[in-house]
Amino acid sequence: MTQGSHPALASGAYLPSGSAHPHVLDDPAQWIIIERGYLDVFAVFGAPLEGRRLFLFRLEEGALARGIAAAALSDGRSLALVGVGGADSALRRCAPGEPVAAEAVQRWQEVLAQAADLPPVPDDAAEGGERSDAVLLLALANSLAEREALRSQHDWRSERRKLGEARKTQALSELASAAAGHAIEAAVTPAAAEDPDPLRSSLLRIFGALKVAPKLEAFDTPGGLEEGRSRLDIIVSRHQMTRRTVLLRPGWTLLPGLPLIGFMGEERRPVALLFRKGRWHVHDGPRVTPIASDGTEGSGTTGLAADAVQIYPALPASSLRFRDLFAFGFASLAADRVRLVLLMLAAAILATLVPYGSRFLVSDAIPYANLNLTWVIIGGLLAAALARAVFDAGKGLTMLRSELGFESRLQPAMLLRLLRLPPAFFRRYAVGDISDRVLGIQAAREVITSSFTSAAASSVFSIISLVPILTVDKRLALIVLLLAVFIGLINVAISYRALIHERQRMALKGRIESFVVQMLMGVTKLKASASEAMGFGRWSGLFAQNMRHAVKAGRWTNLQGAADALLPQLATIVLYAMILYFLKADMEKAASGGDAGKGFSLADFITVSTAFAQVLGGISALAGALIQSLSAVPLIERAGPIIEAVPDAPPPESRPVKLSGAIDIRNVSFRYSEKAPLALNELSVRIGKGEFVAIVGASGSGKSTLLRLLLGFDRPELGDIFFDGHSLSRLDLAQVRRQIGVVLQHGRIMAGSIHDNIAGESGLGMDASLEAAKMVGLDKDIEQMPMGLHTVMLDGGGTLSGGQRQRILLARALISKPAVLFLDEATSALDNRTQAIVTETLQRLPVTRLVIAHRLSTIESVDRIIMLDKGRVVETGSYAELMALNGHFAAHARRQLV
Structure with a gap:
């Protein structure tokens, strides 16, 4: 053996x-x-x-x-x-x-x-x-x-049966090899048109519009797994996306937006609402009906419900780079990008008419007093200026629409990604610092988008403005190009020096904002300890450092402004000097009998000067855009940890599981960092279905750490945790958590009504909230409030007593009738009478209950007590058995006995 x-x-x-x-x-x-x-x-x-x-x-x-x-x-x-x-x-x-x-x-x-x-x-x-x-x-x-x-x-055979469902599933099977973008939409559209299921048909169209490859298995909804959730919610969540209910207010058809799920008729048949070619369309199975911009009757809105569901795409659940955010945000804006390039090119070409018009004016119109030609040239230049103004306005509108589309797609996805980051990520940064890093993503996007557009337009403008100079003298064109590159390099070098201090300033800005948030959250403690001066002192020290770097960066910025004013003048002097040099060289060459070339007329000078001014303007704008883009570097660097962190996502092999309540913790070891001691040391515990178990132990024994592992907030260093025989590491954590009721040690009340706090996102009504309130002895308190369940509370529940806040949190955990209930010091703020009500309720619940508590009255009636010490199980048994054992638990209990 x-x-x-x-x-x-x-x-x-x-x-x-x-x-x-x-x-x-x-x-x-x-x-x-x-x-x-x-x-x-x-x-x-x-x-x-x-x-x-x-x-x-x-x-x-x-x-x-x-x-x-x-x-x-x-x-x-x-x-x-x-x-x-x-x-x-x-x-x-x-x-x-x-x-x-x-x-x-x-x-x-x-x-x-x-x-x-x-x-x-x-x-x-x-x-x-x-x-x-x-x-x-x-x-x-x-x-x-x-x-x-x-x-x-x-x-x-099962896959063949699924793939045999008309042409819909044939299209879906091809998605595995379909490229991103239009290939996905092309593969999905035929399937959506012929799918007999209106919800699936509508979602397939929306996924195609969002450039999201649908998951075939996500549309199968096993019955009884997630009661209380709509099929739409389940499908969207299995695609790792999110949704929001919106109202279709009057005038909604005038504005573009992300795809919507609408509802037709009294039976509320799902339809897809997509914005295409400047107007909204209703996709109802194979029928596509355009909606008039005024939304009048008979234009596609007849029978359309006033509410709809907006679907938000999600970023990939992997480590990303900043450019991946741009690719994601602009995924469905290809037409706007092409339109923007064409408008910039047209405006740049029109700009070349100015040098040529000036040339003809000086060479052909003015010397011969040709008024007709003069007016024609002037009219042409005015028309070109007006046309360029129109193109610039179109460019601005296209940019605005692209930015709105980009933000509406990326910002919800970024927030969803932030919420799905593992809890260990948030332990590394303070709240204010994380907030500053997240907002920095949007600021960096704004800087890069505007600077890139400006840089692209300036580059095209400068390159095309070189054409008139090339037609006059190739040597001068080379000189202009070298001068432009020299000016650009000087600007970039100065900007880089400013960037060094800007990085330091942004890092200090995050620390300052984080410290301010911490001071505001602990202002009561500061006042109680008369430590206002100390708090101000720490803030002023950080602020002074920030201002020093701001001043140094400002000095380089001022130097940049001086260079912008001086360098174009110097470049003009150099250009004129080179014109004189080339003229003298040509004249000497002609005197010696050589080829003097075609000469250099006044018209040529006007053409070169006008085109050179345009090149300098383009180079100045390009340098400004590059300088502006450099200011986004520290923002991108600070946002890096958020973008690179991998969010929680279900493993590819995970399947929905309905929990019965059996928990098996096998040989689990865990520490919070590599150098930290073990918080749990080869811990093994088995909890049966419906068992009522209490975890007790001194502070630091690993009770709350165990609860964090059970909720998937952290992963064991060794060992594994099983729910109903399924490894937690191979389950969809979000789906598991929806079947668990939790009251954590530092749970908070959200701003809103009592009903909103109890029902949460369960979607359950007032009756369910009131029933949950009765279970925790809160119904009498609610009856005494004038607005009952509609009573509005501040963030944190400052208007409630500690016991009332804990009972609301308990009711929130119980309302969805979970299969497993985790309570971490959930009754510590309750009086004896209320605790008796809550304890009696917990005893009656036919679910698995795991309680972390110190009060003996909470744990006397449990089925089993598990005593932890230094991350290990040292004793286990009923209250009577452990007291008779006269060991660790008995010593722990005697400290509370009078």
């Missing part, structure tokens, strides 16, 4: 247990007796300690397990049994000659036969057990192989 990575043990010795110590059951001469706890038996194809384990059965205390030589299958694979004991289990290897009860042997072969789907073994099977066990293992191996084949065939 092989032990995973452990030396051989003598017969009769105790074997190590726990998930880190698997035992290969391959020695027919050896038996293992489970003296305490349990032994889980798994089947493994291939290498026993490396292959995937298939759970077979659990042997409880008093049972026997026997080794069986690995069974060989016809396909070349082998099957072995692997046993894994519980962390607190006592497993002993039977000594040679030690008598083994026939009933235990019979039970061992019965569970083997049951696992292999065979009829019960005869009573004499214990005799010649090795042969019988080997036959059973071979039968088990064949049975498991058959099950795998059937499961694969069933999965294949």
Whole structure:
């Protein structure tokens, strides 16, 4: 019998247990007796300690397990049994000659036969057990192989059935290889048009418009999994997106927006509302009806409900870069980008008419006093100026619409990503600092968008303005280009020096805002301790540092302004000097009999001067845009941790699970940082369905840490946590948390009515809120309030007593009838009468209850008490058993007994 990575043990010795110590059951001469706890038996194809384990059965205390030589299958694979004991289990290897009860042997072969789907073994099977066990293992191996084949065939048939649902599912199956953008929409649109399910049809159209690939399995809603939630909510959440109910107020058809789910007729049939080509359209199955801009009757709005649901796309649940945010925000704005480029190009081309018009005016109109030609040129220049003004206005409107579309798509996605970041992320930064970093993303976007547009327009303008100079003299064009590059480099160098101080200033700004938030939240403590001067002193020190860097950055900015005023003048002087130099060189060349070229007329000078002024203007605008974009660098750097952090997301293999309440914590170890001590040390606890368990221990024993792990706020360093046999790491945390009622130690009341605080996002009505209030003894208090459940509370519930705040939090946890209830010091602020009501309610609840408490009156009536000390279970049992044991818990309880 092989032990995973452990030396051989003598017969009769105790074997190590726990998930880190698997035992290969391959020695027919050896038996293992489970003296305490349990032994889980798994089947493994291939290498026993490396292959995937298939759970077979659990042997409880008093049972026997026997080794069986690995069974060989016809396909070349082998099957072995692997046993894994519980962390607190006592497993002993039977000594040679030690008598083994026939009933235990019979039970061992019965569970083997049951696992292999065979009829019960005869009573004499214990005799010649090795042969019988080997036959059973071979039968088990064949049975498991058959099950795998059937499961694969069933999965294949199931997928074929789904993919056979008209052309809709054919289109969806092609999405796996479809590229982002229009390929997704092209693949989804035919499926949406022919789908008989109006909700699925509407959502497919919306996903196509949002450039989101739909997940086929997300549209299947198993009944009974998430009561109280609409099918729309479930589908949207499984796509990791979010939704919001909106009102279609008069005039809504005049404004563009994200796609909506509308509702038609009395039956509220879902339809897709999409904004295309300057107007809204109703997509109702295969029918597409445009809506007039005034929203009049008969224009597509007839029968449309006044409310709708807006769907917000989500950013990918992975580490991102800042450019990924731009790609996401502009994903559905390709037409605006093309329009913007065309408008900039048209405006730049019109600008070249000025140098050419000035040339013709000086060379052909004025010397010959040709008034008609003069007026034609002037009229042409005016027309070009007006046309450019129109193009610039169109560019501005296009930019405005693009920015609105970008913000409406990115900002909700960023907030959703922030809310889904793991709690460990928020421990690294203060509240004010995080707020400043998040707002910096929008500020950086505004800076980059405006500076990039300006830079692109200036670059095109400058390049096209070089064309008139090239037609006059290529040498002068080269000089102009070199001067422009020189001016740009000077501007960038000065801006970079300012950037060094700007980075420091932005970092200090985040610290200042964070400190101000902390002072405002703790202003009562500051006043109580008369520490206002100390708080002001710390703030003024940070503010002074910030101002020093601001002054230094301002000096470089002032130098930048001086350079902008001086360099164009110097460049003009250099250009005129080079014109004179080239004229003199040409004249000397002509005097020596060489080719003097075509000469340099007044018209040429006017053309070059006008075009050069335009080039300098473009270069100045380009330098300003680059300088402005550099100011976004510190904002992007500060936003980096938020963008790069990976949010919580369900694993790809996760499936919705309806919890019954069984919890298994196996060999869990956890620490808050690499250098911190273990907060939990190889902790193992099993909680049965519907059990009422109290976790007690001194401060720092790991009670609240355990609760954080159970909620998925942190992940164990070692070991695992199972809900109903499913590893928490492989479940959708959001779906699991919706089935858990939680009252944390520092829970807060939200601003709003009592009903809003109790019902939360459950969508349940007043009756449900009142029932939950009665369960926690809050109904009498509510009756005494003039507005009852509609009573408005401030953020934090400052107008309520501590007991009332805790009871509202308790009611919030109970209203959705969760399968599991976690309470962390939830009754600490209640008086004895109210606590008795709450305790009685908790005793009646048919759910699993885990309570962390210190008060004896809270834990006296629980089914089991688990005593923690330094992250380990030191005692477990009922209140009476632990008091009689006279150990850690009894000492803990005596401190409260009078």
